[in-house]
Amino acid sequence: MVAVVTAFSRVAEPESQCIARALRRRDSEFIGQMVSRYHYRLLRYLVYWTSRREQAEDLVQETWLRVLERARQYNGSLRFEPWLFSIARNLAIDHLRKQQPATATHRVCRGDEDGMNLPAPDIESPFFAAARSEDAKRIAAALNALEPIYREALLLRFQEELSLAEIAQVAGAPVSTVSSRIQRGLSMLEACLGGGADAA
């Protein structure tokens, strides 16, 4: 009877609460499933940030270890994805900051006020490797040239399908800023696609 009630309450419980409970209990089975479930999305997000596949793969692992360390900060009242992506984002920014002096730079912000420089993307960008159509190749070129904050905003909105409020939570920026970043990023991509079409 108790098992039935427990099972029922688990089914009725929102997913975010389930995740919060599993993290607090260090439920390795459940956490392993989550790592596997979010691996692709997290990797893609970090590739968008770093423009480097190998770094992104290292950061995925670091992100999950940080999630374990900070498990008690997540109470399950909000969706898990924004919390996960915000941890990944902070790690990516810290990682890129450490590399800053050695490489060419792009300008980006954490939030709005704390300016920093980021390394330029690889010549052999993972975006080109992932592009499967002519449009996507043109977009890949545009993404490569785009600043990470715009790439990030586009990814979170159109691939992760997060709401503006959730993206704002991840990016630590006001909703209006996030909205304008997405619109600006979109304009740049459109300009690139339009230019390609004109050239063709």
Add this chain to the structure above:
Amino acid sequence: MPLENHEKARFLLHRSLVEGISLEDRHWLDAHVAQCAECSQYADLSTRAVQALDWFALELDPAAALRVENVVRCRAEAMRSAEAHAKSLWIGTAVAIALTFMGSAVTWHFLAWLATRWNFPSPVWQIAFVAFWLLPSLLLAFLPLFRKRLSGEDSDSNGQTV
């Protein structure tokens, strides 16, 4: 057609992709796009840009994914056992302290009775009680926590974390 209409259409197009627009704006936009070739082309461009983002597909390395999963699982297990150990230590320490104080109360009364019987001066037996009973008992009660702290520092200095 007034220029403002094109600007409004482009604004609404972006807005509809980013955060959605009202039904009224949607109707206006659809009507405008239907009769304006330039805005229609722009709408097509916006849709293609968003779709092109969807066409990016990274090749997943299953071995790398499994490696990450194993590392995270192992860390979760290690943290769970470390936390269980820490919890049992705290409970053990709390019980030891409680027993120390209960035992000390009984011993105090017994020593007070003996001191009265054998006419010992109070400060002598009270100092002896603190020095030879209370302090050693408390030290023993806290010993596991001190050992944990010391071993934690050792493991940190070796570059390992629990």
